[in-house]
Amino acid sequence: MFYKDYDNAREPLTAVCEKNDGFQCFRLAELYQHGRGGPVDLAKAAEIYEKSCANDYPEACERRSDMAREGTGTPQIELEFATKACAGGRPAACTRAGQQLHAGRGVEADLTQAIEMYQSGCKLGDIDGCTGVGDLLFSQSSADAKMRGVNAYINACVGHSAYGCFKAAIAFHDGTGTKRDVAKAEQHFAKACEWQIDDACHVVKQLSASGASRSSSS
Numbered sequence: 001m002f003y004k005d006y007d008n009a010r011e012p013l014t015a016v017c018e019k020n021d022g023f024q025c026f027r028l029a030e031l032y033q034h035g036r037g038g039p040v041d042l043a044k045a046a047e048i049y050e051k052s053c054a055n056d057y058p059e060a061c062e063r064r065s066d067m068a069r070e071g072t073g074t075p076q077i078e079l080e081f082a083t084k085a086c087a088g089g090r091p092a093a094c095t096r097a098g099q100q101l102h103a104g105r106g107v108e109a110d111l112t113q114a115i116e117m118y119q120s121g122c123k124l125g126d127i128d129g130c131t132g133v134g135d136l137l138f139s140q141s142s143a144d145a146k147m148r149g150v151n152a153y154i155n156a157c158v159g160h161s162a163y164g165c166f167k168a169a170i171a172f173h174d175g176t177g178t179k180r181d182v183a184k185a186e187q188h189f190a191k192a193c194e195w196q197i198d199d200a201c202h203v204v205k206q207l208s209a210s211g212a213s214r215s216s217s218s
Helices: 010-017 022-034 042-054 058-069 075-087 091-103 111-123 127-138 143-158 162-174 182-194 198-217
Strands: none
Touching: 010 022, 010 042, 022 042, 022 058, 042 058, 042 075, 058 075, 058 091, 075 091, 075 111, 091 111, 091 127, 111 127, 111 143, 127 143, 127 162, 143 162, 143 182, 162 182, 162 198, 182 198
16 A cells, blocks of 8 residues: 555554554655655654564664664664664675674674674675675684685675685685685686686686696696
8 A cells, every 4th residue: 555655655654653564664764764755854764764673674674774874873773783684684784784893884893793794694695795704714714714715705606706706716726725626726717707807817828728738748
C-alpha cells in the first residue's frame, strides 16, 4: 500500500510503524530521508531507521550506519549499526565495519575485530570483504594466518576480483601461505591480466617464455 503515493503516505505509514512493523518503518524513514511527501528531515529519518532496525529489518540498520557515515551521527553510531546490519546478513555492512575498524576511523582500531567483520562480509559474498581479510591475514607472520589469507584471495578471485587473483597468483608463485604451484600461479596471473592488471600480464609473458624455453631445451 502507498507505493508511489508519497503525498499521502506519511500519516498511514506512521500509524503502522507505531505498531513496530520494521518494514513499514523503513519505508517511512525513506520518505523523511529523501523528502517524499513532505520536507527532508534527516534526524527524523535516522530515528525511524533505528526503530526499524530494532524491529528486525537489517537494511534499516545498514541505512542508519550509512547516514552516520555521511554526517547524521557519529562514527560510533556508524559502527554500531553496521555491526547490527552485518549480524542481519547485510554483506556490504560487514565489510564497511571491517574497513572502519581496520583504519580506526573515528573509533579505536581493532584488527582482530576487523578480520572478523571482513570475514563475515566475505562469507556473505562481498568481494571487498574477501580482499580485506586477505590483506590483513596475509600480512601476519603465522603460517596459519597466511594460509587463511590465501584462501580469502582465492575466494575473491572466484568472485571476479582482479586484485584477489593477482594476490593469489603471487602466493602460489612464491609458495607463501600455500604449496608452491607455478601452474596455479600462471592461471591466476592470467585471470588478473584478463581483468586489466598490467603487472599480471607482464608476469604471464615471462612465465610463458620460461615455459617455452624449458620445452625447447628438453
